[in-house]
Amino acid sequence: MRINLGFASLITLGLLSGFVFAIIAAIMYFAGNISWAWMLAITIIFNLVMWLVGPTLSDFMYRWFYRATFYKEEDLKGKKFATFIRKVCDKHKIPYPTIGIIPDNNPTAFTYGSGPWNSRIVLSEGLFHYLNEDELEAVIAHELGHIVHKDFIVMAVASLLLQILYQLYVIFARGSMSRGSALGKRGSKDDDGSSLIIIGYVSLLFYYIGMYVLLFLSRLREYYADEFSAQETGDPNLLSSALIKIAYGIAVVPDTQKTAHLLNSTRALGVFDFKAAESVGLVVEADHHHKGAMEKAFLFDMVNPWAKLLELKSTHPLTGKRISALCSMTSKPLFNINQIKKKDVDYGRLWQGFFVDLAVVCLPTLIFLTTLIALIYGSITELIPFKPVLFGGFALFVLAAWLKVSYRYPKTSFKKTTVAALMSDLYASPIKGQPVELEGKAVGKGQAGNIVSEDMMFQDSTGLLYLNYEGAVPFFGNLLFGISKVKHLVGKRAQARGWFVRGVSQHMELAQFEADGELIKSYVRFWGVFGYIFSVLLLGAVVFFLYLIY
Structure with a gap:
């Protein structure tokens, strides 16, 4: 059954908010004052400030560490992909994003910003080397999908709620409930102190549950961005092909220390989880010599129980599942997924x-x-x-x-x-x-x-x-x-x-x-x-x- 992204986002934020407010309500019942609230207020204010100024700080970081160059629309005139971006932006009534180019041969792309009004799409030079123009547009369309869906804003709010839950655990389960703590007279009593410590550990439990809910939402938003790319380019095979080429490029391009830092720091943001990409890239290499290796690798993602279990900890869907979803959107898929699924599996x-x-x-x-x-x-x-x-x-x-x-x-x-x-x-x-x-x-x-x-x-x-x-x-x-x-x-x-x-x-x-x-x-x-x-x-x-x- 297909899950609506907006509904999933609402459920995720609602669930995490419910966790937070349940803990806060319990604390207010046991605590005699709200001195602890200032700590939470600072957390919220800090995250709000970072949400607003974070893109500017990220720009500085990418310029300083990775020699990124940022371009406005007028700087990219004559570029085919720039014309494509303008067409998509006009269609969905969003501002033209700032485009960053990083001089790195590893093919990667990612998006960040406070919202559509100040979003950035960053591309590495490796994309221009490994992908043709149509495949490059498919990757850019995927990133534009995140901007149109505003899913990175939802992820930011959900991450804040997780931070609050963890901070509540730190406050109440790791020493703040000792006798004579700043929670007031009621908090110093043995019964109330024990109750607050329990609340702290319940916060930690909610934190771990919320983390997996957030990872689920992260994977879901990737599916929707893939679908957006397929709709805007008119050919789902372009993104399928691009993902495979990106994986191969990440696997075979020698990494410098700076490149490794770039891939690690943008792992959750990128079009591909680079760890999974390296794995798929090795399969691509094997497929050159042993036809069918890639199809069996995709089948592994779809049927192996361990693959399903390990995916729960991933920010991105398994590659086989992404390719399968893209192939289901066209009558002439790059891979015959139905045929792959019919392979003899015990x-x-x-x-x-x-x-x-x-x-x-x-x-x-x-x-x-x-x-x-x-x-x-x-x-x-x-x-x-x-x-x-x-x-x-x-x-x-x-x-x-x-x-x-x-x-x-x-x-x-x-x-x-x-x-x-x-x-x-x-x-x-x-x-x-x-x-x-x-x-x-x-x-x-x-x-x-x-x-x-x-x-x-x-x-x-x-x-x-x-x-x-x-x-x-x-x-x-x-x-x-x-x-x-x-x-x-x-x-x-x-x-x-x-x-x-x-x-x-x-x-x-x-x-x-x-x-x-x-x-x-x-x-x-x-x-x-x-x-x-x-x-x-x-x-x-x-x-x-x-x-x-x-």
Whole structure:
């Protein structure tokens, strides 16, 4: 069922406002004065001021740090995209936005402003390199969609409400409810103080709920901006094609430190979440050599349970879902989504794998909490024998924690495969590692431009994949490897062995890297086991202490 953006915005703001006012009403009932209100008032005033002057401050930041140049309409005469912007602005009766151009080869675009009256659309030079004129207009139309819908104003108000909820938690649950606090005589009483602390933690609960509601609204507004682009250009395929090219550009263009900061700072604002874009870009590379890899990647987004779950924490919809929505708007889609959905998918295997993953991840925590509750209940009622439950729970926790590590890093032989084959695997998991071996070469650092990055980007004959390296010594081992070793490995023929995992993005947890007869070990599994051992020892110490007491 299609959800109306205006209705969703109203529900989001209404829900967050309800959370805030419920907390404030409870506080006013227990508190004897409103001194705390000044702190909230300052928060609101500060956000209001930032909303008004924020665009000007952002202009300064982009000019200073990224050498952005801003243009008025008259400065862009003769540009095809400028004429297109004027046409859309006239149609929807909005002022012509200021256009910023950033000299960066990574293709990205984003919008900001207090409202349509002072909005800015910022484009990187990479867009002009990777996209044709029609695709560029499709991206600009997407950004204009945000301005026409005024959704960034709604997001700003919703974010303010979240800030207030978190500040209420800080005020009332992190020390402000101690005896003699500034809340007045009533707030100093034990009963009222306890109640206010509870209210503080309820505020935190509302904050986390509100955060996911806000992320939902953020994803929804992207769908509507995509639809706006399709309507204004008359061809949804243009934005589909542009998104794929942007993803490829972000994946293959070497990042400088400044570029990395730009992509990170505009992650929620951009036409594409750059982390997801990098992942899709690697799939595009694989599709050049293994036709169908991209379609299967889109199908992964649409059917894999882990993809659906991990999307909840994302500001942007999964790429496969965005492309599917765009393809549904035309009779001649760039991708035949209906045909893709008809591909042979073993849904029983998908969901079985998901629930097994979930059980393995949650089992240690579940055992710990169950044991803790049983011990507390037993100590109060004396109906449960303390020591058997204590040692039994400890033994079960040890087994569950070991299972979790072994499940992610199975000690079986590494199976030879290709990047394209891994990218096409619908049943891959972010929890269960697949032991695989790739043949190819390291083509650069995992974080290009970062001289201390210890991770590598690996290329075989079918595509690119990110390798996660961990040294024998935490931090310093990684630092030394990144500075002194990685540059000598780039370009050499090599075999990479490790565990492939995939969620919204994908990578290999590196075990071994062999180049020119030199075998380099990565200690990813070791540190996973060490974390398990540390948890066991810590819990063992608690068990021993409780044993001595009881």
